[in-house]
Amino acid sequence: MAGLKWRRLVLKVGSALIAPEAKGCSTRYLLAIAGFISECRQQGVEVVLVSSGSVAAGRAAIPFAHHPLPINVKQAMAAVGQTRMMQSWRNLLDFDCAQILLTHDDLQHRNRYLNIHNTLRTLLDHGVLPIVNENDTVATAELKVGDNDNLAALVATVVDADALIICSDVDGLYTANPRSDSNALLIPEVHQITPEIYAMAGGSHHAIGTGGMTTKLQAASKATSQGIDTLIINGQKADSFAALLAGKACGTLFHKQQERISAKKHWLLHSLKTRGELKLDSGAVQALLHKGASLLPKGISSISGDFDKGDAIWLCDEAGKQLAKGISQYSVSELGKIRGVHSQQIESILGYCPSEVVVHRDDLALVES
Ligand SMILES: Nc1ncnc2c1ncn2[C@@H]1O[C@H](COP(=O)(O)OP(=O)(O)O)[C@@H](O)[C@H]1O
Numbered sequence: 001m002a003g004l005k006w007r008r009l010v011l012k013v014g015s016a017l018i019a020p021e022a023k024g025c026s027t028r029y030l031l032a033i034a035g036f037i038s039e040c041r042q043q044g045v046e047v048v049l050v051s052s053g054s055v056a057a058g059r060a061a062i063p064f065a066h067h068p069l070p071i072n073v074k075q076a077m078a079a080v081g082q083t084r085m086m087q088s089w090r091n092l093l094d095f096d097c098a099q100i101l102l103t104h105d106d107l108q109h110r111n112r113y114l115n116i117h118n119t120l121r122t123l124l125d126h127g128v129l130p131i132v133n134e135n136d137t138v139a140t141a142e143l144k145v146g147d148n149d150n151l152a153a154l155v156a157t158v159v160d161a162d163a164l165i166i167c168s169d170v171d172g173l174y175t176a177n178p179r180s181d182s183n184a185l186l187i188p189e190v191h192q193i194t195p196e197i198y199a200m201a202g203g204s205h206h207a208i209g210t211g212g213m214t215t216k217l218q219a220a221s222k223a224t225s226q227g228i229d230t231l232i233i234n235g236q237k238a239d240s241f242a243a244l245l246a247g248k249a250c251g252t253l254f255h256k257q258q259e260r261i262s263a264k265k266h267w268l269l270h271s272l273k274t275r276g277e278l279k280l281d282s283g284a285v286q287a288l289l290h291k292g293a294s295l296l297p298k299g300i301s302s303i304s305g306d307f308d309k310g311d312a313i314w315l316c317d318e319a320g321k322q323l324a325k326g327i328s329q330y331s332v333s334e335l336g337k338i339r340g341v342h343s344q345q346i347e348s349i350l351g352y353c354p355s356e357v358v359v360h361r362d363d364l365a366l367v368e369s
């Protein structure tokens, strides 16, 4: 066998593969995936599994007829289904597995992020398969990543994977949703995830999937910008895994970007949730985009949101286009008082001046750099 060219993989498995009938776990598709994981390990390739399916697997235990499911019902289903899903994998694999349940909040805090990194590294060093899912039972909407495609991309960054493989119920990215457009064509390779590519993506067709193709493209964008090749393959077909192991093309490959952004900028752009937005005048936009400058209060034309000092905010042009994400040195109420003034006036207005800049250059990442 030609073998895989990657040495560390994150494999994401969607709910439709874990619980195809949406009422309990099934081994129908998992057998081939488990075989693939075992073969990777035989070849010395490290694997982290990101497995969805806790809500779908727990559905039968908590019958509920109304849609959409209330959050507390979903969380209860996840609590039941998580153990079932883990048990399913455990039954198919003859090596140790470890359960890792994460929220977005865990990945936002630098210390917790580093702890997650160290735990995953230790598990891999000891030949244990980490199985990651969102901690659905405890996470409220604002603390969630919200979908496992994006979670898998964040995990791929944490473990410095060289590939992210998203296993779904469709052969890859098509020019349009193939379930509603019979003329849609499979795209084998993507070098740049442009707005035209995003326009091809639709949502999920079934009740148990989250995000459809849109979240897969977001994940591919996150991962490829960190130098991680990303694949979307059909995990319902054993042939997909045979092709990968034989080093053959399969599904849609999103090529990694050559220029990796720094770990801190990646964390800023892709891990931190924003709590507000500043619109900047044209001078501040130019300084930010072309002069490598920090943001001064003078350049702020409007403020929205509810944020505190230390929170992440979007920096936008007058039309609302998001240009950069950064950490604010001031709260929304403080900024309301110093917006549009020279930095020298901050102290006389607020009575203190912890920083002459609103967002320091080192705490800022441009969306397109
Ligand atoms: N352009 C597209 N190409 C392929 N699939 C698409 C596209 N747009 C929307 N989809 C839908 O995305 C679905 C896969 O996403 P989802 O249901 O969330 O699966 P998973 O549970 O694997 O995350 C496909 O079954 C398909 O219906």
Ligand SMILES: N[C@@H](CCC(=O)OP(=O)(O)O)C(=O)O
Binding pocket: 013, 014, 015, 016, 051, 052, 053, 054, 055, 056, 078, 133, 134, 136, 146, 147, 148, 149, 208, 209, 210, 211, 212
């Ligand atoms: N964390 C949720 C899955 C969320 C999710 O993104 O689902 P999917 O779109 O099927 O990958 C669960 O375990 O049910």
